[in-house]
Amino acid sequence: xxxxxxxxxxxxxxxxxxxxxxxxxxxxxxxxxxxxxxxxxxxxxxxxxxxxxxxxxxxxxxxxxxxxxxxxxxxxxxxxxxxxxxxxxxxxxxxxxxxxxxxxxxxxxxxxxxxxxxxxxxxxxxxxxxxxxxxxxxxxxxxxxxxxxxxxxxxxxxxxxxxxxxxxxxxxxxxxxxxxxxxxxxxxxxxxxxxxxxxxxxxxxxxxxxxxxxxxxxxxxxxxxxxxxxxxxxxxxxxxxxxxxxxxxxxxxxxxxxxxxxxxxxxxxxxxxxxxxxxxxxxxxxxxxxxxxxxxxxxxxxxxxxxxxxxxxxxxxxxxxxxxxxxxxxxxxxxxxxxxxxxxxxxxxxxxxxxxxxxxxxxxxxxxxxxxxxxxxxxxxxxxxxxxxxxxxxxxxxxxxxxxxxxxxxxxxxxxxxxxxxxxxxxxxx
Amino acid sequence: xxxxxxxxxxxxxxxxxxxxxxxxxxxxxxxxxxxxxxxxxxxxxxxxxxxxxxxxxxxxxxxxxxxxxxxxxxxxxxxxxxxxxxxxxxxxxxxxxxxxxxxxxxxxxxxxxxxxxxxxxxxxxxxxxxxxxxxxxxxxxxxxxxxxxxxxxxxxxxxxxxxxxxxxxxxxxxxxxxxxxxxxxxxxxxxxxxxxxxxxxxxxxxxxxxxxxxxxxxxxxxxxxxxxxxxxxxxxxxxxxxxxxxxxxxxxxxxxxxxxxxxxxxxxxxxxxxxxxxxxxxxxxxxxxxxxxxxxxxxxxxxxxxxxxxxxxxxxxxxxxxxxxxxxxxxxxxxxxxxxxxxxxxxxxxxxxxxxxxxxxxxxxxxxxxxxxxxxxxxxxxxxxxxxxxxxxxxxxxxxxxxxxxxxxxxxxxxxxxxxxxxxxxxxxx
Numbered sequence: 001x002x003x004x005x006x007x008x009x010x011x012x013x014x015x016x017x018x019x020x021x022x023x024x025x026x027x028x029x030x031x032x033x034x035x036x037x038x039x040x041x042x043x044x045x046x047x048x049x050x051x052x053x054x055x056x057x058x059x060x061x062x063x064x065x066x067x068x069x070x071x072x073x074x075x076x077x078x079x080x081x082x083x084x085x086x087x088x089x090x091x092x093x094x095x096x097x098x099x100x101x102x103x104x105x106x107x108x109x110x111x112x113x114x115x116x117x118x119x120x121x122x123x124x125x126x127x128x129x130x131x132x133x134x135x136x137x138x139x140x141x142x143x144x145x146x147x148x149x150x151x152x153x154x155x156x157x158x159x160x161x162x163x164x165x166x167x168x169x170x171x172x173x174x175x176x177x178x179x180x181x182x183x184x185x186x187x188x189x190x191x192x193x194x195x196x197x198x199x200x201x202x203x204x205x206x207x208x209x210x211x212x213x214x215x216x217x218x219x220x221x222x223x224x225x226x227x228x229x230x231x232x233x234x235x236x237x238x239x240x241x242x243x244x245x246x247x248x249x250x251x252x253x254x255x256x257x258x259x260x261x262x263x264x265x266x267x268x269x270x271x272x273x274x275x276x277x278x279x280x281x282x283x284x285x286x287x288x289x290x291x292x293x294x295x296x297x298x299x300x301x302x303x304x305x306x307x308x309x310x311x312x313x314x315x316x317x318x319x320x321x322x323x324x325x326x327x328x329x330x331x332x333x334x335x336x337x338x339x340x341x342x343x344x345x346x347x348x349x350x351x352x353x354x355x356x357x358x359x360x361x362x363x364x365x366x367x368x369x370x371x372x373x374x375x376x377x378x379x380x381x382x383x384x385x386x387x388x389x390x391x392x393x394x395x396x397x398x399x400x401x402x403x404x405x406x407x408x409x410x411x412x413x414x415x416x417x418x419x420x421x422x423x424x425x426x427x428x429x430x
Numbered sequence: 431x432x433x434x435x436x437x438x439x440x441x442x443x444x445x446x447x448x449x450x451x452x453x454x455x456x457x458x459x460x461x462x463x464x465x466x467x468x469x470x471x472x473x474x475x476x477x478x479x480x481x482x483x484x485x486x487x488x489x490x491x492x493x494x495x496x497x498x499x500x501x502x503x504x505x506x507x508x509x510x511x512x513x514x515x516x517x518x519x520x521x522x523x524x525x526x527x528x529x530x531x532x533x534x535x536x537x538x539x540x541x542x543x544x545x546x547x548x549x550x551x552x553x554x555x556x557x558x559x560x561x562x563x564x565x566x567x568x569x570x571x572x573x574x575x576x577x578x579x580x581x582x583x584x585x586x587x588x589x590x591x592x593x594x595x596x597x598x599x600x601x602x603x604x605x606x607x608x609x610x611x612x613x614x615x616x617x618x619x620x621x622x623x624x625x626x627x628x629x630x631x632x633x634x635x636x637x638x639x640x641x642x643x644x645x646x647x648x649x650x651x652x653x654x655x656x657x658x659x660x661x662x663x664x665x666x667x668x669x670x671x672x673x674x675x676x677x678x679x680x681x682x683x684x685x686x687x688x689x690x691x692x693x694x695x696x697x698x699x700x701x702x703x704x705x706x707x708x709x710x711x712x713x714x715x716x717x718x719x720x721x722x723x724x725x726x727x728x729x730x731x732x733x734x735x736x737x738x739x740x741x742x743x744x745x746x747x748x749x750x751x752x753x754x755x756x757x758x759x760x761x762x763x764x765x766x767x768x769x770x771x772x773x774x775x776x777x778x779x780x781x782x783x784x785x786x787x788x789x790x791x792x793x794x795x796x797x798x799x800x801x802x803x804x805x806x807x808x809x810x811x812x813x814x815x816x817x818x819x820x821x822x823x824x825x826x827x828x829x830x831x832x833x834x835x836x837x838x839x840x841x842x843x844x845x846x847x848x849x850x851x852x853x854x855x856x857x858x859x860x
Contacts (some may be wrong), residue, residue, distance in 0.1 A: 079448030079784030079792040111777050113793070132505040144776025147811055256781050261823055333763070334855055341856025345539050347576025351686050354509030363543070379543030381577055417763075418856075419849040426771025427847075 001049055014216035018257040029192055030286040033200065036171030036187030037062055038411055039211055040200040040225035042064035042267035047177030050158025052144070052151055053106035057177035059158035060103045061127075062221055067137055069230040071237035071244075081110035082120040083140045090124065094136030098263055100174035101221055102127045102159060103178045105206070106144040110256040120151045126159040133224075143180055143206065143219055143257050157207040160416060164175040175204040178219055181424065182207040184425035188296045194279050197270035199226045201286050208302050209417035218245060220260040225268035226283060229395045232275050237262045244291035247323065247412045248299040249330045262287075299413040304420030308396050313353075315403040321358040322410035325401065328356030329412075339397060344388030346374050351408050353401060360403050368400040377404065432725060459622055463630065465618030466601030467492055470630040470655035472697035475600035477607030480588025482574070484537035487607035489588035490533045490733040491557075492651055494594050496804030497567055498695035499525035501667035502838055505688035507810040512550040513570045514689060520554065526660040528693055529650055532557045533608050535636070536574040537581075540686040543715055549580045554706060556589040573610055573636065573649055575686050580648065602836040605634040608649055611854065612637040616727040618717045620706040624709050627700035627756060630654045631716050635724040635836075637731050648675060648691040650724055655698035656713060658714035662705050666714055667692045676723035678843045679760045692717075729843040735849030738826050741842040751788040752840035755831065759788030759842075766847035776816030778806050790833050798830040807834065 010128035038045050041202040042065035052058040072091060074084050102123060109116050120140060128135045142150070189202035201364050203222040221235075241260055265270075273283050300308040316322035329335055332352040338345040346367055354362065367375035374383045391397060453637045468475050472495035482488040502521060504514050532553060539546050550570060558565040572580070605615035619632035632650040652667075671690055703713050729737035741759050746752035759765055762782040768775040778799055784792065797805035799821040821827060 077781060077784040078788075078790060079780045107779075110782055111792070111805075111809050111811075116809075146781070148774075199490075204603075217563035252825075256784060333851075337852050337855035340852065343856065347538075347686075350509045350541055351507060351576070354507035354686060360508060361540070375541075379546075379577075381541075381542055417852060419852045421763075422767050422770065422847060422849045422852060426773065 011045050013327055019344060027350070027410065028285065028289070029282045030190045031187050032291065033191045035169070035189050035202060036175060037193070037202040037204050037221060038168045038188070039202040040223045040265070040268070040316045041204070042066065042225060042265050043223045043263070044168050044169065045174040046162050046165035047170065047173035047175070048158060048161060048165060049411050050161070051154035052104055057173065058104055058106045059155065059162065060174035061162035061166055062101040062174060062223065064099050064223070064263055064265045065129070065263055065267065067099050067171065069096060069228065069233050070084035070098035070139070071230070071234040071262045072139070073238055073241045074147040075256060075261045075364040076255060077256045077258070079111065079138040079191060079256045081108050081142060082112055083109055083123070083142045083255040085117065086124060086363070087141070088119040088162045089140050090136050090138065096262070097099060097137065097221035098139050099133050099137035100127055100131050101139045101141065101261060102162070103141040103143070103219065103221070104150070104155060105157070105178050106179050107142060107148055108144045108257050109142040109150050110146045111183035112147065112149055113242065115149055119152055119155075121221060123150060123155060123159065126156050130160050130163050139261060141219055141257070142257055146208035171202065171204060178204065178206045180206060181303055182301055183392070186294055186301070188290050188293055192286050194268070194270035194273060194282065195227065197268055199268040199270050201226070201292050203292050205296045205298055218298060220245060220291075222260070222262040222290065222340035224262065224264045224405045225266065226264050226273055227263050227266035227268070227270060228283070232273070233264050236287065239286070245287050247410070248295045249327065249412070249414050279324065283354050296413050299415050302415035302421075303424045304418040304422070305415030306337060306395070306418060307416045308416050309416065310398040311414065312400040312409065313403065314409040315406055316358070316408040316410070319408045319410055322408050323412065324358050325356045325403070326410050326412035328352045329399065329401070330414035333417055336414065337391055340416035340418050342376070342389055342392040344369060344383065344385065344392050346383060349399060352377065356361035361403055364404040366402045366404065370394070378415045386409045432856035458714045458715065458719070460620045462720065463619050463621045463758065465599070465619045465632060466605060466666045467632040467634050467651060467653045468598045469619035469621070469632040470653045470695070470698070472496065472655060472695050473632070473693070474596035475597050475604040475727040476592050476595035476597065477600065477603035477605070478588060478591060478595060478670045481584035486609070487603065488534055488536045489585065489592065490607035491592040491596055491602035492604060492653065492694045493529040494529050494562070494653070494693055495697065496695055497529050499526060499658065499663050499694035500569070500694075501660070501664040502569070503668055503671045503690045503693045503759050505686060507686045507688070509541065511538050511572060512542060512546035512685040513539055513553070513572045514556060514687060515547065515570070517548040517569050517689070518565050520568065527691060528569050529563050529567035529568045529692070530557055530561050531571065531691060532592070533573070533587060533649065533765060534588070535608050535610050535649070537572060537578060538576045538687050539572040539580050540572045541577045542579055542648070544832075545579055549582055549585075552582060553585060553589065556586050559595050560590050565624065568570070569691060571649055571687070571689055574607065601632065601634060607638045608634065608700055611638060615723055616731070618720050618723055619722055622712050622716050623748055624656065624703060624712065625699070626701035627698055629698040629700050630717045631656070631720050631722050635728055637728045642701050643850070648688045648728060650675060652690070652692040652720065654692065656694050656703055657695065657696035657698070657700060658694050658703040658713070659768065662703070663692060666717065668780070670714065670718045670721050674718065674725040677756070677841060678725045699824060700834040708741050714805055726843050729845050732845035732851070733854045734848040734852070735845030736825070736848060737769060739844050739846065740828040741844065742828060742830040742839065743833065744830065744839040745835055746788070746838045747836035749838045749840055752838050754788050755783045755786045755833070755843065756840050756842035758782045759829065759831070760844035763847055766844065769822055770824040770846035772819055773797060774804070774813065774815065774822050776801045776813060777830065790835055794834040795833065796832045800828050
């Protein structure tokens with residue numbers, strides 16, 4: 001299944017504060033509902049302030065009433081943060097289920113050596129004790145400054161307070177507690193039917209905008225009350241993460257802490273979802289919708305960003321080449337600054353495709369900004385500069401590049417590069 | 431031969447306006463002299479205004495009194511500008527020599543299709559006629575706006591005027607005529623002895639700062655009066671370009687027009703340079719010195735740049751991995767903004783090495799900013815924040831990353847990322 005297949009309609013409301021509207025998505029077999037990660041049955045959440053950051057909520061708990069099958073995807077960065085190392089070990093030791101996830105913001109617990117590992121394990125043990133569950137039922141996550149030790153007294157105090165605060169409308173509190181330089185919280189939920197029963201998928205996420213004080217981290221935590229075996233859950237989740245969170249870029253910097261999880265607790269009481277069935281397709285489409293929409297929220301909320309840019313590459317020989325070309329354009333500082341300045345400087349896009357490493361014939365390329373034709377084959381320059389500028393002045397821009405040499409395609413999302421990005425990231429760690 | 435071998439001493443005078451000082455470089459077997467590309471015997475040059483740009487000089491000619499063996503290296507971008515396509519054809523047809531190079535700024539003649547190819551061939555024909563030489567003795571080069579046709583009447587008029595204006599002190603005029611958003615012209619020459627005779631290498635270059643109106647292009651033209659066969663010249667030049675111009679980055683965007691040439695006309699009358707000899711070592715070291723220094727001038731003069739940053743990776747398993755890690759750090763917007771803001775945010779450097787794709791153990795890494803230790807093995811954080819900030823406030827910063835897992839090393843040069851970069855590149859094509 002590719003991104004294309006879902007026919008994502010409706011543009012992103014870039015400034016949504018995380019509250020979702022209940023509406024049907026055209027012909028899609030699911031619709032958005034309120035409630036975020038606590039929309040699925042049997043999930044509760046909380047977010048509170050424990051003193052890691054200066055003011056805002058900085059620690060969150062996501063809890064399932066019963067052990068939930070869990071899928072997880074982690075950063076490929078070789079410089080791994082302590083919580084990521086610990087989580088991988090827990091998942092290997094456990095039986096593929098997870099009951100509770102604790103996340104702190106304000107400190108990434110990365111590049112912290114032995115002390116950092118000790119602190120991460122303390123987070124696990126304290127969570128297990130506070131909830132009276134095995135350690136292997138816990139996942140932890142951290143985001144924030146790199147190279148500084150966690151204030152463990154505060155963290156432990158937070159972990160001990162969380163269990164009494166979880167509730168079935170705690171999603172937004174949790175979404176707020178995991179924010180760093182995000183300007184708004186990101187949450188979403190959808191509902192669909194499996195075997196006549198309503199089933200839900202919810203998610204919260206935080207931004208990849210690299211963070212003052214320090215470190216970008218892209219985190220996403222999803223929940224569902226669907227019944228689905230762990231191997232299929234992991235396979236589906238990993239594939240769809242690859243087509244959503246792995247296709248956004250704010251500045252091309254990959255974090256030491258990136259992670260995404262999906263807990264499936266089966267409490268909707270619907271039939272088990274099996275691969276290759278109609279039900280699996282519905283589940284996958286709904287999951288993809290949530291992941292792509294959260295990913296787009298992150299791209300739009302990139303540090304200093306004022307626009308959401310969708311890069312569509314069509315006519316590629318392989319999907320991988322389409323992704324490669326799209327990523328190259330999405331990461332080009334020149335393209336991103338031109339978009340910021342509403343300068344429809346199309347040559348930079350062709351140059352970025354040119355150095356992406358894919359093999360293609362530049363003379364075959366056509367280019368569109370939204371619906372406006374810019375370049376036809378054989379370098380037929382048809383740009384109307386005034387109209388192109390109008391497109392680039394919009395908040396949502398789609399750049400479509402047709403390589404005209406195959407039938408594969410891919411989408412990628414990015415934002416513009418502004419002086420504000422430089423301002424945020426040049427300023428000293430608080 | 432690696433960059434290390436030359437023991438480059440002396441820091442770059444970042445604000446040099448291209449005038450060079452005659453001084454001995456410690457124990458090096460060469461010294462800087464004035465004269466740029468016209469320092470070598472038998473080379474003349476000119477630069478004048480022909481009306482491609484709004485005001486400044488926009489067309490240059492570099493001429494050898496006799497056909498010179500020529501080495502050339504071109505961009506790897508698949509979107510090739512017309513002059514690059516034409517040059518490749520000329521070099522294939524000819525007998526490896528070049529008498530005249532014509533370069534215009536203000537227009538890249540890229541993404542211009544058939545008309546662009548026609549215009550490029552006209553430049554070749556007009557140059558050949560004006561100098562009464564075969565077309566295969568000509569190389570052309572363009573830099574500036576992409577996707578616009580050259581104003582050929584002005585270009586032809588410029589080409590016809592140039593031959594009467596070349597002189598043996600025309601290097602700086604040529605260096606100025608090839609500038610785009612460069613804030614100062616870049617030229618350099620060195621002298622050394624081969625068989626008791628003085629031999630010279632000179633060069634001019636223009637910046638890789640991506641250019642308002644449009645397109646970055648990194649161009650370098652070098653001359654020498656050494657006697658050296660073309661295959662050895664090409665091999666040596668390509669290798670040293672790889673360790674100089676291919677190791678700088680302003681924003682990671684690769685141009686459609688990048689090229690570098692080295693003409694060797696033999697007019698010093700010195701013995702022929704043969705591979706594996708002491709003379710070859712001297713020649714290579716002198717050539718590397720010129721290339722690295724020009725490359726550093728370009729990095730320092732990146733658009734909006736206020737600092738020159740040298741990334742040194744040591745202790746790598748292979749040189750290629752050292753380059754890969756260094757490039758990743760040099761291209762990191764997060765590292766570059768932190769340096770701009772003098773925030774010694776070392777975690778971003780480890781993260782950038784972490785996602786570079788090389789295999790390494792983060793716990794073995796040590797880090798230095800200039801001479802100041804920042805990180806010892808096993809995440810021993812020894813940074814003195816006040817002193818580290820002092821280092822980052824300097825105009826020349828060296829970041830040394832020791833992977834401690836091998837004995838290979840590499841250098842890479844970059845600049846900081848400022849709001850001015852965004853300002854320059856967000857503004858409309860003039």
